[in-house]
Amino acid sequence: MVESSQLLFFLSALGAFNGFILSLYFAINAKKKIFANYFLSLLLLVLSIRIVKSVFFYFNPNLSNIFIQIGLSACVLIGPFLFLYLKPCAENEKQNWKKHVIPYLVIITILSFFYPYIEHQAVWSCWIVNAIYLQWFIYIILSLKYIQPIIQKIKEKESLKKIDVWHLSIFVGVASIWLAYTLAAYTSYIVGALSFTFILYLIALLLIFRNSTETTFFQEKEKYKNKEIDxxxxxxxxxxxxxxxxxxxxxxxxxxxxxxxxxxxxxxxxxxxxxxxxxxxxxxxxxxxxxxxxxxxxxxxxxxxxxxxxxxxxxxxxxxxxxxxxxxxxxxxxxxxxxxxxxxxx
CATH class of the missing domain: 1.10.10.60 (Homeodomain-like)
Known part of the structure; x- marks a missing residue:
């Protein structure tokens, strides 16, 4: 039992660790590519913070309450960062990201100050966490608008570009993690962390595959290079x-x-x-x-x-x-x- 518990801890924590590494990778590369990479970096960061909290709380229920509060609060930015990452890919307009981030940061900060988790666990469990997960779900629905063209391509049996597969993977991954946490009461609390590890490795494999064939991650390579039609x-x-x-x-x-x-x-x-x-x-x-x-x-x-x-x-x-x-x-x-x-x- 001890060995299986250690393996479970290793697998669930591994996803969070690699999430931090990938977040750093995209933050560094954002300077050389497009601004949307910052949102992808921040998306992975807040997901990783949430997962770290889940992992350590599952294996150590006596975890510091402030750490639990930070982990839960990070969820308020998962939906907005998913939306902000996908939106520029579909619209050639400057992002007004502040209205999707700052209000939530202000609200969660105020709630954390007046209703700290250590003193109001019931309020967090019954109201604040449910509101955060509802907000996360709403942003998943809003993000679906920017995935719709990819879904349409699938319906019309049109070949997908690799970047389409990447965006679809990010969207499905975040939606799956939301679902895993939402259904945690009926399955296991650690399922969310394990699902993040599994999804992250699938996305990492896609990243490696893309980088092995292209010099720039967010650019489609020339599909028919050196094969001109006479x-x-x-x-x-x-x-x-x-x-x-x-x-x-x-x-x-x-x-x-x-x-x-x-x-x-x-x-x-x-x-x-x-x-x-x-x-x-x-x-x-x-x-x-x-x-x-x-x-x-x-x-x-x-x-x-x-x-x-x-x-x-x-x-x-x-x-x-x-x-x-x-x-x-x-x-x-x-x-x-x-x-x-x-x-x-x-």
């Missing part, structure tokens, strides 16, 4: 792409890169390279553009249909996907575009 092949593919339009193959909601390559009688790799390098877009976005052009023609020529059915008639698998793509490509919603056509006729 002019003759470019002209051939350009001509063949019209087949997709003529046969309206894009109207099939499940139309994929593999099917397109087979129809055009070229390899999947060459077609993907042509669309990415020559056209400057992904195959998924190219097909969306074809579908939106079809939708625009239907809006111009047909009257007896609803806007809801328009997306399905254009090859989209859902109304929400159609509306999002239409707005992104044309700058209008389908209804706004329809109104603009009515005005031009007048």
């Amino acid at each position: 002019t003759e092949m470019q002209d051939l593919i350009s001509q063949k792409l019209s087949i997709i339009i003529e046969k309206e193959l894009y109207l099939n909601p499940d139309f994929s890169l593999e099917e397109a390559a087979k129809e055009l009688k070229v390899t999947k790799h060459i077609l993907s390279q042509y669309v990415n390098e020559i056209l400057g877009k992904s195959f998924s976005n190219l097909i969306k553009e074809y579908r939106i052009e079809k939708a625009k023609k239907l809006l111009e020529t047909e009257k007896n249909f609803t806007l809801e059915s328009l997306g399905y008639d254009s090859g989209f698998s859902s109304k929400s996907t159609f509306f999002t793509a239409f707005k992104k490509i044309t700058g209008f919603t389908p209804a706004e575009y329809q109104k603009s056509l009515s005005k031009s006729v007048r």
Whole structure:
């Protein structure tokens, strides 16, 4: 029993130790890369503080109350740092990070001063901790917005970039740790720490894998470096792409890169390279553009249909996907575009 307890302590504490090391790594590299690395560093730091508290409290219930209070307080910043890390990856705008960090720091500081854990354990257990975990969950939901494009790629069977896999791993990892702590009352308190160790090592393996193939961690390497498509092949593919339009193959909601390559009688790799390098877009976005052009023609020529059915008639698998793509490509919603056509006729 003693050996198993020691092994459990080693495995759970190992994750926290490596979390501190990775936090330092990203903090140092943030200067050379992008500002978002600071948020990743801080995310790993507060997670590690929370895990350290869990590990030592599990094996030593008589742990100093101030240490317990610090560990619990760190949780208030996990959600915000996850949100702030993922947000810049989706939006090219300056982060107003202060409104997501300072208010929570002020609130938790005030609560810690007037209701210290050592004197108000019941208040912390029943109210403060539950409020912190609720706030953490809310930020997980808010962060989901920036993971949605990756999920959409998976639904549309589009290949994910390695950076997409990385962001998805971070999000799923933090959400899993939240779930482990939330369900701790029904499992074991140490599950959260063990889950952090397991998830951290999966992420570390991904980090090592990326660094073994790329010089800069947060940059996608050139996918087709030293494999240029000759002019003759470019002209051939350009001509063949019209087949997709003529046969309206894009109207099939499940139309994929593999099917397109087979129809055009070229390899999947060459077609993907042509669309990415020559056209400057992904195959998924190219097909969306074809579908939106079809939708625009239907809006111009047909009257007896609803806007809801328009997306399905254009090859989209859902109304929400159609509306999002239409707005992104044309700058209008389908209804706004329809109104603009009515005005031009007048």
